[in-house]
Amino acid sequence: MTRVPAPPTRTALDELVAALPEGVVVTDPDLTGKYRADRSGDPGTGTPSAVVRAESTGQVVTALRWASRHRVAVVPRGAGTGLSGGSTAGPGSVVVSTERMRRITVDRLSRVAVAQPGLLNAEVKQAAAEAGLWYPPDPSSYEICSIGGNVATNAGGLCCVKYGVTTDYVLALEVVTPDGRALRLGGPRLKDSAGLSLTKLFVGSEGTLGVITEVTLRLMPPQPPPRTVVASFGSTRAATGAIVDITSAIRPAMLEYMDRVTVNAVEDSLRMGLDRDAAALLVARTDTEGSTADRELALIVAACERNGAGEVLATDDPAEGEAFTVARRQAIPALERRGRLLLEDVGVAVPRLPALVAGIERIAAAREVIIALIAHAGDGNTHPLIVFDPADGAAAARAQIAFGEVMDLAIELDGTITGEHGVGRLKQPWLAVQLGEDVMDLSRRVKAAIDPLGIMNPGAVL
């Protein structure tokens, strides 16, 4: 096997500083400390030796050539909003941050955007909108997460139930491989069967294969105005029953789930009159038109009522509909006020959602922890949020156990330990349980073929 990467010597670091323009390489621990962790709650195991705040592909090439030469661990980083510890740094590693690489061009005619990785998702959406176009993937963190990070984790979001995830929009990538070669994978073409699908292989690879330095994205015409249904349920079972009924009949443009704990946390912070007594709330959208829109709206309402919904509100006022989406997006910040969070991201096929939700409730009861549940329910992707008091050691330990049990449950239900956040360091121990040793072995062989020295994001994913 490959040698474990070692921290760079002082001389090696001086060489890196000298090879790049002033201000690009940061070694001051007051600054590098800020690049130690992401938003996963994983504290990382140490402060990086240096941070390369690259301004261009060429500077990433320089950094990776240097890292290969000195066998230094490289941790690629976008906006640092990852939730799985995919960009938390180890001691002696060098962070390659793409936060300064922020150019974008949009071609209206071919409906393609070419973006550097440091641009935020919201900025990509904005640039597309200025050209009269739409970039669909919409992680809840879209205002603070980078497009490079989105590609690295194959990020999802709320509209993905109908419009697909990041990989469905990536036509081409520029990547820098660990040996410091800048490669163009794919191209601005809707169909391309030439050679192995390396573009798709790099999407979701979480910095383990190289650094993404440019992304070519497919854009869409603007989304038609949506119509929204909000329904409250007296039991989680009733709510999940409605979800299965809706998704087996139509493709909603959004179908979100919030449980009672979440609704109350959001209501505490937004005061918008959500039903605090509801066991669960669904927010569904259709963006079809004409008679189809009428039919789909009626179908959603009927599915909710048939499953025993209390209040059902349907609106074609975009502002009113958007308010409920904002409420859903506020769930994590609102819950963070209740305690420390362990954020899950498990997914199953939609028909198994009732079993997943019931199982999570059993785990919460058995481990005496609060597990708030929000979900991109329409695609079976849930975010159980384990809320605990970090000062209570026993509670923190029980939370950790529940965190693992939720993943075990998802795997039992033929699901995934991560639908859209990535494996990172936090979920690495569970990946082999999901994939099995043969697939892990194949993955490691592919990783070694691209990163034979093992310098790319060691400890993450594999």
Add this chain to the structure above:
Amino acid sequence: MTRVPAPPTRTALDELVAALPEGVVVTDPDLTGKYRADRSGDPGTGTPSAVVRAESTGQVVTALRWASRHRVAVVPRGAGTGLSGGSTAGPGSVVVSTERMRRITVDRLSRVAVAQPGLLNAEVKQAAAEAGLWYPPDPSSYEICSIGGNVATNAGGLCCVKYGVTTDYVLALEVVTPDGRALRLGGPRLKDSAGLSLTKLFVGSEGTLGVITEVTLRLMPPQPPPRTVVASFGSTRAATGAIVDITSAIRPAMLEYMDRVTVNAVEDSLRMGLDRDAAALLVARTDTEGSTADRELALIVAACERNGAGEVLATDDPAEGEAFTVARRQAIPALERRGRLLLEDVGVAVPRLPALVAGIERIAAAREVIIALIAHAGDGNTHPLIVFDPADGAAAARAQIAFGEVMDLAIELDGTITGEHGVGRLKQPWLAVQLGEDVMDLSRRVKAAIDPLGIMNPGAVL
């Protein structure tokens, strides 16, 4: 580098025959000869030593373990309808045919089909339709091509301009790797970020990484009834201008192009009253509804008229619309009556389509060959068909030169040498020109990581 695979010895062949049930392994040259070529016109370089007509994943495992042990070349094969020589056999190779693996189950609730690779695309569509669902990808050969081959080449079709290509529908695969391990990649989940995207890597790998033994496909609700526009143009330039105008404004559900040679060949065989004098014919579809459908239909008609279309026919009669689609699908068989065909599959971003079409006309004139042009124009994927008399040696040689020049032109226009047929053996010499040596090197390393003995489909793609 790895040793070149060698033909199996008689003893080794006997061992293979003994390891599998009677009738699975075929060695009679009268039968194995039928597995020598696909529909690419590539005659292959020899008859395979044996054909394994596998009935199960376990039999594929047995065959690949045997092939690894004896270092025999394996050529995976679906229905044998490939157009790039991806399944043409070399002397001494063993063909693993999946034609007998034909089970399918459809789950209405999760909208997923699990199919064995030998099922035809049309049969997958049919099984989906029986459950009230739709499998979109629709190669023109959908009635004779297998779903396994579709996945192996990342096949496209007519509706892909709006609905995407095969890879967009593959949620999971079972594959047998060259060392004879059956692996499950992905799962029946709409979102999954767990580990490297090996599922997507196997899609489009043309049998160079392993044998696909099961495919899990995402299905859609039925397509809404389409409305069709047929427009004829006095010049190819006018037609390609209309294409760019249409695709930059809306996402048609189909946008097909046929040139004069094709229209006449189709008219000769179908006698449906197509305009024989037109330089080019467009067939466009929208499957939106309500006021959007009216707006899109009007927009398509206006774009055709603005670009100088002669006749423009709009119809919401599905049967009438379908007749034009059938005409388009008949193009290749109709042209095959004109001579031997060299079938191209080059693609560019749509705004570059006028330059591609004009360039192809220049090549045809310079090389004094007939190049008929059909295209999935809405996604920039064209099929220039070089028609020549195989008995005329000089003409055949000029056709071969033109074949390469068309690919060179596509690469110059930042396009691809294959949009949906795959590289196979026919286009292998051009792949490095398109991808560059660095990407070829990375591809070979990934291939070697999965197939270290180099037994999988040697000579194809890489």
